[in-house]
Amino acid sequence: MSKKVLVIGEAREGSLRNVTFEAIAAGNIVSDGGEVVGVLCGAGDLNSMAQEMVYYGASRVITVSNEELKTYTSDGYGQAIYQVIQDESPEGIIMGHTAIGKDVTPKLASRLESGLVSDATEVVVENGNIVFTRPIYSGKAFEKKEVTDGLVFATIRPNNIPALTRDDSLAGEVTEKEVEVTNIRTIIKDVIKKSSEGVDLSEAKVIVAGGRGVKSSEGFEPLQELADTLNGTVGASRGACDAGYCDYSLQIGQTGKVVTPDLYIACGISGAIQHLAGMSNSKVIVAINKDPEANIFNVADYGIVGDLFDVVPKLIEEVKQMKV
Ligand code: FAD
Numbered sequence: 001m002s003k004k005v006l007v008i009g010e011a012r013e014g015s016l017r018n019v020t021f022e023a024i025a026a027g028n029i030v031s032d033g034g035e036v037v038g039v040l041c042g043a044g045d046l047n048s049m050a051q052e053m054v055y056y057g058a059s060r061v062i063t064v065s066n067e068e069l070k071t072y073t074s075d076g077y078g079q080a081i082y083q084v085i086q087d088e089s090p091e092g093i094i095m096g097h098t099a100i101g102k103d104v105t106p107k108l109a110s111r112l113e114s115g116l117v118s119d120a121t122e123v124v125v126e127n128g129n130i131v132f133t134r135p136i137y138s139g140k141a142f143e144k145k146e147v148t149d150g151l152v153f154a155t156i157r158p159n160n161i162p163a164l165t166r167d168d169s170l171a172g173e174v175t176e177k178e179v180e181v182t183n184i185r186t187i188i189k190d191v192i193k194k195s196s197e198g199v200d201l202s203e204a205k206v207i208v209a210g211g212r213g214v215k216s217s218e219g220f221e222p223l224q225e226l227a228d229t230l231n232g233t234v235g236a237s238r239g240a241c242d243a244g245y246c247d248y249s250l251q252i253g254q255t256g257k258v259v260t261p262d263l264y265i266a267c268g269i270s271g272a273i274q275h276l277a278g279m280s281n282s283k284v285i286v287a288i289n290k291d292p293e294a295n296i297f298n299v300a301d302y303g304i305v306g307d308l309f310d311v312v313p314k315l316i317e318e319v320k321q322m323k324v
Contacts, residue, residue, distance in 0.1 A: 004031070005091065008041075008081060009039065010096055019098060021164070037062060040061060042070065071191060073184050117152075123154070139280050208265045210245070222309065238274065252275065254275075258279075276299055287300035
């Protein structure tokens, strides 16, 4: 049965995050031929980003512009999105499983007395019901969740559900909604960016990750060069973060970021279960480790037994040659 689905978009520094487009694609599956309504909260002029959501498959977009929504707060975004939901009475709501999505969707679900399928990696329609696939036990297994009635409310993991092809001939109405945002209990005094360079880890297509085997912060330099050569970004194990070689914002794993790039190159990482929880669903995994017994080789598609300081420069040279 076709449904009206709200897709909550997310922007950072004036650009939509890719997961917004992936959420629109998921919204199109859930709507099953119904209406996909984009929602974009922020401050200032949101029109060009709203238009982009239309080009990626939203039937129409509602923008909510308010100075109180300039920076994300649970109270502000929660109230704004809730008011749009009240107006639109959707049968489905989809958002990215990002820091913001993880924070705001459970609160909304509770207020709406609805269930929530979080961190979905796939969505299909089977016999008229919506079926989500999501990882469990830190990614060691997957479960299927079938939503048979009620609101279909889900967050989707970035980099898993492919976005639709951008088509700038698509037309869709963009309307602005005024909302009342009050009693924001969080005061944002300053926003300090930890990793200002490179692609966001959770949306990166290529990640070169370093572990304790990298041995120092300078040891990360060849990894950064390899990542730059591959248009990727650098990540790390907790071992490397704990040792002070890099910032915790780069940590991948159970207590760090969950990533699913097309290519994950693990350098000097042993492959502890807590690290695998954050990266084992990467499409292609390459492991470089001097210990042939390292656990990382159990999940790797390609394994290189060797010293990363010999192997990584050779890889950089090879990739540069391929580009010439
Ligand atoms: P190590 O285990 O010390 O491995 C270093 C590897 O580098 C070794 O395999 C070694 O052979 C190799 N090596 C050394 N020198 C070289 C060289 N020159 N060339 C090639 N290879 C070399 N960990 C995470 O990563 N993410 C998490 O989110 C996370 N959450 C955790 C949560 C909890 C509750 C707990 C208890 C632990 C968590 N951990 C997490 C820690 C995890 O258990 C491991 O301790 C950590 O992942 C180890 O990091 P590592 O592989 O870099 O270091």
